[in-house]
Amino acid sequence: MSVLCRMFTKGLFCGQPQWLSVGGSQYFCSGASRLDCVRRDSAANSTSPVSLTYDVFDGKGDSTPLVFLHGLFGSKSNFHSIAKSLVQRTGRKVLTVDARNHGKSMHTPVLTYEAMTNDLTHLLGQLRIGKCILIGHSMGGKVAMATALSQPSLVERLVVVDISPAPTSVRTNFRAYIEAMKEVKIATDIPRSTARRLAEDQLRKQVKEHSVRQFLLTNLVEQNGHYAWRVNLEAISNHMDDIMGFPEFNTTYEGPTLFLGGSSSAYISSEDYPEIQRLFPCADIQYIPDASHWIHADKPLDFISSIIRFLQS
Structure with a gap:
């Protein structure tokens, strides 16, 4: 608690x-970490990982688990209904995670993609998850991309929901x-x-x-x-400029990747395709009709079906 x-x-x-x-x-304070509520200290610019709160939805199968990362102002609960459905339909274990400074995870002055990637890597190590399928929406999609590009061995497949690796130019x-x-x-x-x-x-x-x-x-x-x-x-x-931007990478992620956009959203545009293809050469870009930036809320059944098709491809 x-x-x-x-x-x-x-x-x-x-x-x-x-x-x-x-x-x-x-x-x-994160209940999982049991850390004191120390917020501003000499490590203000540190990217040292913090313990993240998360929920686990256990499946009966032993396939690679799915890990959901929410967007700005979101929390792990945003994907609870999606997670339950995917457990039922795929048998996979599903985790939903609170980012630092969100939900019940610890607060810290730092909110960069390097820091959030370190948090996620730390959590996967704690849970002894050697490989996962990352599914991230918006800010969480950028964390997922940064993790795949910096720690590709941890990511079996990648789903990026309504965001691209280009700096976010949407008003x-x-x-x-x-x-x-x-x-x-x-x-x-x-x-x-x-x-x-x-x-x-x-x-x-x-x-x-x-x-x-x-x-x-x-x-x-x-x-x-x-x-x-x-x-x-x-x-x-x-850290709004950091959140709207994306770190520079000269590496690529060669694993299967799905960029899933909303047809009514401008967060993935054709101008972003070259950068997507440079960093994620195996990427497929799809759009869900009549969906806004919050695809999973607007079209949950279509969203789930797209994830399952991608897992089976």
């Missing part, structure tokens, strides 16, 4: 209704989302449903799309009556 680590300001327990800003300085509102989330203030000791409604009302001005607000609100969590964002907004904000 993760522990919410919080610094309380003077007057918090004075009996008056309290309002807390839920942006910025609320932190979680995004992520910085506006972060600022809106930082400004949210929620009263203490109110029902979760009320807190969620109040938070959505405050996000509405900056975050116009209902589906995006609902996605961001999955990060609003409660403990002992107090509400906070479980994502590390400061680290995300400070």
Whole structure:
């Protein structure tokens, strides 16, 4: 069970209704790591791995396990229903993983692809997984690509969901989302449903799309009556250029690779094809009709079928 680590300001327990800003300085510890909630230290620029929280869905078969990596502002729970279906249909073990600064994994000032790749490699070593099939969406897709390019022996197959190795040029509102989330203030000791409604009302001005607000609100969590964002907004904000970019690689990943885009999304364009082919010479590029950037949420059955066909190819 993760522990919410919080610094309380003077007057918090004075009996008056309290309002807390839920942006910025609320932190979680990984229950798996049992590490202290030490957030900013002399290792601020380190890429040393942190322990990641994860969920395992056990299959009866002994085939190579599938490992799902979520996107920015996401968590391991984003792929739970997909994972359960794939276990039933393939018999494979499936893992869903919280990236650093997301979900219940440890917070750290660093949020680069080198660091996240080291985290994943460390986790696979801890779990004695010598080879896996990596499936990553958006930011998680970049982590998956970086892992395959730097540690190809760990990756039997690779699925990259609606992202490419080219720097992300799609116009995004992520910085506006972060600022809106930082400004949210929620009263203490109110029902979760009320807190969620109040938070959505405050996000509405900056975050116009209902589906995006609902996605961001999955990060609003409660403990002992107090509400906070479980994502590390400061680290995300400070590393937005890193997240939108991609490290330079002169290596290639020769394994079977599927780039799976949404037909209504602009995150994988024809301009990206040369870089995809340079780094992933065995890549196949496919699009799911009428799917946005969140393919697995828009078209879960088509998404699952595409994964299974790729595994069987």
